[in-house]
Structure formats: structure tokens, C-alpha cells
Amino acid sequence: MNSFSHFFYDKFTASGIGDETAMFLNLLVLVVSLFIILYVIDFLLRKIIINAFNRFAEKSNTNFDNLMVKNKAPRNIAHIVPVIIADSLIPIAFIDFENAGNFVSKGLEVFGVLLTLWIVRSLLNTFKDYFKTLPRLKDKPIDSYIQVFMIFAWAFGFIVVLVIIADIHIPTFLATMGAASAVILLMFKDTIMGFVASIQVATNDMVRIGDWITFEKYGADGDVIEINLTTVKVQNFDKTITTIPTYSLISDSVKNWRGMEEAGGRRIKRALIIKQESVKHLSTNDIDELKKIQLISAYIEKRQADIEQHNIQNGADKSLLINGRNLTNMGVFRKYMETYVENHSAINDEMTVMVRQLAPTSQGIPIEIYAFSADKVWKNYEYIMADIFDHLVASVGYFNLELFELPSNTTFKTN
Missing domain, CATH: 2.30.30.60 (SH3 type barrels.)
Incomplete structure (x- = not known):
């Protein structure tokens, strides 16, 4: 081995070149030769390993090997052999320059640590991409x-690199x-x-x-x-x-x-705000007019009969509407809203369906719909909610009620 290391040195000295110059030229030739050998081996191994992985991936039923190729795991693995060969040949190339050889060896060891980290990263990225394809893990x-595993790997690699450079024990x-x-x-x-x-x-x-x-x-x-x-x-x-x-x-x-x-539906929670001054008791004529609304005609008749019976039993003086029990236009409208929503084809009737009166505010009395649309798609949900409230807003006038809205310029126009 010693004779091989000095082969070019002997040739240079034989040709009349000085000893020191011959040693440097010998080192240069050996390093260049080593670099060429390693490059050729690395190139061939990369071609062989990558082609082998590609062929295996084409025949395999799983996509794990495809992901390994995608994340360059075979390419990184192919670098291992040249590093091992380089580690064994460096003492030969630097036989006359021990300190430089030790420095290069440490550099190669550091590169080996980095190469190991690259391989680990490639494998972890492969596992990450593979796990994301599994239905039970994709979310x-x-x-x-x-990233946690990679952080620990890099931290350990950083420690090993410092240990190599500083030449100290890990403990x-x-x-x-x-x-x-x-x-x-x-x-x-x-x-x-x-x-x-x-x-x-x-x-x-x-x-x-x-x-x-x-x-x-x-x-x-x-x-x-x-x-x-x-x-x-x-x-x-x-x-x-x-x-x-x-x-x-x-x-x-x-x-x-x-x-x-x-869940089985998407919640609708929106209110109409009724002007308080438009709320009133219903007279007999008002009730007869509202009976024409088919959706609540049966309810009004039954409710009217119950109220009349109650008032007769309690001797209520009906010369004033306030005496005894009475129907109000807002109460009947609230029942109409509830019945309309319950019968709407887009509402999930297996979930809560409720129309409730909220506490009065400075704008008026909110009557809120609390229900769930059967269709949860955003666009369809908005259409369903708009369809319901389009109808209800247009229906308010039939009950002699008014909705609150802030005054606009048209509010103050006179004929």
C-alpha cells in the first residue's frame, strides 16, 4: 500500500523534480484520481439503484416505493458507498500529509453525518406522504x-458534528x-x-x-x-x-x-323585528279576514273557539277588546311563521324547529326563527334561508304588522 501511495512520487523524483514538489504533485494526482474514482462509482450506483427502485415501483401495488423515489431516498442512499470508500482511501492519498489527512477525514465524517440526516429526512418525508394517502390518517x-422527529434528528446530528470537530467525548x-x-x-x-x-x-x-x-x-x-x-x-x-x-x-x-x-342540518337563526306600535288585538272582522289564510285557518278557528269559551265562563266584558283573552296579530303571525317553516320542504323536521319572541329592543320586538336546513351546502343554505324570509317579509302586511327599518330619504318625502 505504501508503494502504491508513492508510485507517482517515485516517478516525479526520477524525472528530476525536488522531493517537496514531488510530494505535493503526488498528493494532487492521488486526490484527483480519488475524486474521479468516487464520482464514477457514485454515478454508476445512483443509476443502478434509482433504476432498480423505478422498476420495482412500476411492478409494486403500493405507492410507498414511488414516494421514496419522489423524495430522492434512493439517490441519497447511493452516496453511502462512495463515502465509505473515500474514508478508507484518504489515508493512502494523504500518506505524507497526516494533519491534512486528519482534517479531510473529519470533514468526510461530518459529511457522513449530513448524508445520514438527508437519508432520514427522505425516509420521513416518504412516510409523511404515504400516511397522508391513508383514509384514517389523511386528516x-x-x-x-x-417535523418533531426531524428536529430531534438534526439536534442529534448537530451534537455528533460538534463532537467530531472538537474531538471530545459525547458524555x-x-x-x-x-x-x-x-x-x-x-x-x-x-x-x-x-x-x-x-x-x-x-x-x-x-x-x-x-x-x-x-x-x-x-x-x-x-x-x-x-x-x-x-x-x-x-x-x-x-x-x-x-x-x-x-x-x-x-x-x-x-x-x-x-x-x-x-349533523343532520345547518342552523338558521334569524329574526324579523316588528314595530311595537303595529301590534294589536284582533277584532272579529280581523279574525274573519285572517281565516282566509289557508295555512293557519284551522288553527284560528280552534283558537277562537277556545278563547270564546274561556271568556264566557269567566264573564269577560268584550265591549273592550282588552278584557278577557284575545288573539293578537303578532301572535297569529308567529304561528303562521312556525307553520310555514315546519312545512317547508328544505327544513329538517327531525331537528329543532322553533319560532320565538325575543325581548323587546329599541328597534322593536324580534321574532326569531330557529331551525335547521336539510341541505348543508353553503350556497344552497343561503338560498333556502333567503327563500323563507322573502316569503315572511312579504307576508307581514297581511297581519297589519310593520317591520322596523331605519329612516331613509324616501321616508321624509311628501306628495
């Missing part, structure tokens, strides 16, 4: 877990690093908080990829498209992307619409 924050280095743990925790505070948040989000099933969430603090209103270790990406309905810190999902209030999407 889980896989990115967060892969000694770890003892030194323990003293600087407070600084490390401060540096990785966001990462640690994000990791804890990711675990809580996944464990409690708070947010999944594909969920529609509303986060007013960050202006987010759309679908979750990615959950990472430190951030959550939300594609808003205007196609903009909002990035939210993962930790905010457990520290702040966020609305997840998944429950609505999994």
Missing part, C-alpha cells in the same frame, strides 16, 4: 409529528450542553409549544385537515389545508391563505364547523 397533523459534551439548557429551551420555545399543541389538537380531535374553522382573531374563515408543528394554514373562502400559530388553537377561541357538517 391528522402528520406534518407536525414528522462530556452533553454535560456542557446541560448547563446551556435554559438557552436552548428559549431558542426552541415556539417549537416546543407547537409540539405540545399538536399533540393536544390530535389527542382531543380539535381540528382536522379539511375542517371549516372560523378564527376571528386572525381573520381566518375557511378550510384547514395544513397542520404543521408551529403553524396551521387555512384557505379562506376568498382563496387567500391565513397562517395561524398552532398553539393558538388551544390558547384562543376557535370555531370549528365540523359538528354542523356531521
